[in-house]
Amino acid sequence: MAPLTPSTATKQPLGERNDSPPQGSRGTPLRAVVWNLFGNGVDGSSEERLMKQADILRELDADIFCLPECTRWDEDDERRLWWVANTLRLRPVAMVRSRLGTPVQNHTVLMYRPSTLRLIGRTHPARDRARLRPFEENDDRRDFFVLGTHLSDTGGETRLREARWMTDYAGEFLGMSPAGLLLADLNVPDREPQDGDWSLIPRNLHSRYRFVREDGSFGGVDRRAPHVLLACGWVDPQTITGGRRAPTVGYFYENEPVPWCLDYALVTGMDVTSYRTHYTPRARTASDHLPTIADVVVRQMRKARRRSLLCKGVLASGTGELQPAGQIIDPYRPTSARAVS
Incomplete structure (x- = not known):
């Protein structure tokens, strides 16, 4: 198969990115995107849709991407993973295989932009988790964590069990920053069908x-x-922004x-300046889901608050899988050296 090359499709105007922290807030603005790529962006032997997806992801200009359904990205020495990472100048945190895993390898990929963020720690027992720090800090x-996941499509009981893996992180938890993002295809509709039909x-x-x-x-x-x-402390950004976003499925x-x-x-412990669905004609042809975009602000933890968490052991350096807070760790280790420079 020929190597992937970036598409020459013309960029569509997206409007200005909202990087202004809320009035009275001192923090670092960041953008996060979650987008289910619908079977890895590949149709038969054609990778045209994956190239279109990469163009759209580039235009979204996010600092953090969670990409469920990166099916078979482990093949050919992880060629597709590293093409997307290098095309977008991102670094993978992890590529986590679905626990079902059959009949093909289905993964969720979490990536970050190394020009704006540094990776401090990571782990991925059944979901991606990263501890990140704004590059200038x-x-x-201003450390925060990101969880990335794709819940089961088999039914609500399975998803409820899976969600309990992530409830601890909605508040103070051993070894974790009190600020965080959960980026996910939860496979749960946000409403009943129209008229209950x-x-x-x-x-x-x-x-x-x-x-x-x-x-x-x-x-x-x-x-x-x-x-x-939500009952355990995670927050729907729509309750912060006061607006309802467009649907992510239903058109395909x-x-x-x-x-x-x-x-x-x-989100938890973060301000949100914008939360929306990237609802465009081109995105509708690229996948059976549309990208979800969250513009957030990472606030600086007050010294007194930080001392309190350190005393409780919540921010203890080097706890569990995490590296010491001052140490920057290597990015995701591929099967061969292809890391973004």
């Missing part, structure tokens, strides 16, 4: 999205996974014309 007062969804897919009663009959949308995340399949948000960027 010399201490941990479930006939808009194929009958064989109802158990994927709906609550299944003990007798096997169906209730409404099973939103237990995001509800438990003729037999699923329901406009839903399945993709989320939740």
